[in-house]
Amino acid sequence: MATASKYKYTDIIFEIKGKIGIIKFNRPKSLNAFGGSLLGDTVSALRELNEHPDTVFTVLTGEGRFFSSGADVKAAAGRQTVEYANPAAKKIDFMASISTAIELLRSMIDHKKVLVLALNGPAVGGGAAWFEGIADIVLAADTAYLQVPFSALGLVPEFGSATAFYHSIGAHRANDFLMFGRKLTAQELEQWGMVNRILPTQGFHQKVVDFLEDQLNINDGKSMMETKRLQNLPLRRERMLAVYDAAEALAERFVEDAPKQRFAEKNKLLLGKSRGGAL
Template sequence: MNNAPLIFRREGDIAHIRFNRPNSLNAIDSAMAAVFLDTCQRLAAAPDIRVVTISGEGRAFMAGGDIAQFRDDPASIPDTLIGPMHEALQILTTLQAPVVASLQGAVAGAGMSLALACDLAIAADNTRFNFAYVNLGTSCDLGASWHLPRIVGLRRALEIALLSDPIDATEALRLGLVNRVVPESSLQQETQAIAARLAGAAPTAVGTLKRLFRTSGSRDFASQLAAEQEGFAACAATPEFSAAVAAFLGKRRVPSGR
């Protein structure tokens, strides 16, 4: 059995990150945070990676931060846990490769924040979200206060954060917290299928779209139009664009660009 807190593997141009503390419902401690940051740094140095999936071993995606560390060494949390996780998420959200969360069971606290930070989220029908931070007497981390209002709106985000009521998979889909819900037995297959579709798309187009959407909130309309024009020009200069246009005109299947 692999006792590492995180398992990383590649399948061609798809990278898989799997949290591996199932006995603790994959709760983050400082050791896991350090390995997660190192893994994200490796991804940033591998431009041939086209898609990243993130999942959790066992019954849960992630049940939040490690309560034992909260109890035994709370002063260490900001620097040795939150700091590395924040650095890792800055890398993931700026990668050209889209990041897909594959969720099951408990998705609570930091686990929910991490899921919100991913570009797409596929949930098993047994997934249960809980913001949970207020129940531990603390505010949030891992970008939850940035992502949640942008996904569900400010008023609903405050309700989710302040009341911390459990949210089942069906409600998460209605709120836009996830993109689709599948039977638990189909979660891995569905995640792989989505990853394969994304890996087969033109990488410059995918990366440019991700960047445009993620940075749109910091620009006015005129600046966003200029960024779109610049992005289109960059895509149009790639072989994938020429092949796609030729395929469309010839009613042929578009090459994957591999």
């Protein structure tokens, strides 16, 4: 029987099934974009499960057909333009705006339970970069894929993903994915070692629970958690430093207005193609 959280969450579904804690992004109409209170809710739920006395696995997954489409572009477009006194003020303001994302990454890096990423569907941008290299186990639906547009938008790999993907799949494959925006299917990700197992999309969430329950029937929960602790212990400092290095690099891109310029260039190109097609 599933149990609920003691806290009220708006943009995630939280439940505990025996020794399995589940955090499910619940903004399916926006393809689980990082808007509303989704990031804050997730940080709180990770903290709650980290201290839970009985759970072994923490599952991070999504409701609907997408795991996550990353940044909430519509919400960002609606923000008012701010005039800054100098570049330093602009950078400080940006760094303050990403504090929740940094705490989310720290919460995952320091999470004591076995962190299972269950990719129920495609993931784009931050959804394809923030979680995959940090998770201890990655299960993917057969229709899932990952893709990031960082270089195309004048951005950089976000919140330590360059280091995390390097650890998981190696430098050349990570560069192909992060620099060039290559779309990686679940099947390619399994071949490259990023995904542990591919499961059918139909009934995916229940199949994830069934798989983890089978592991709990075979293996001791404390031993699995200790294996995770020992494996990740030497990686913790490097991962956290990578998060802050990436945040600083991303902030500088925004200070330079690189993303704004790339958006303007792409919109101009699209407008030109539209006019050309109309003639």
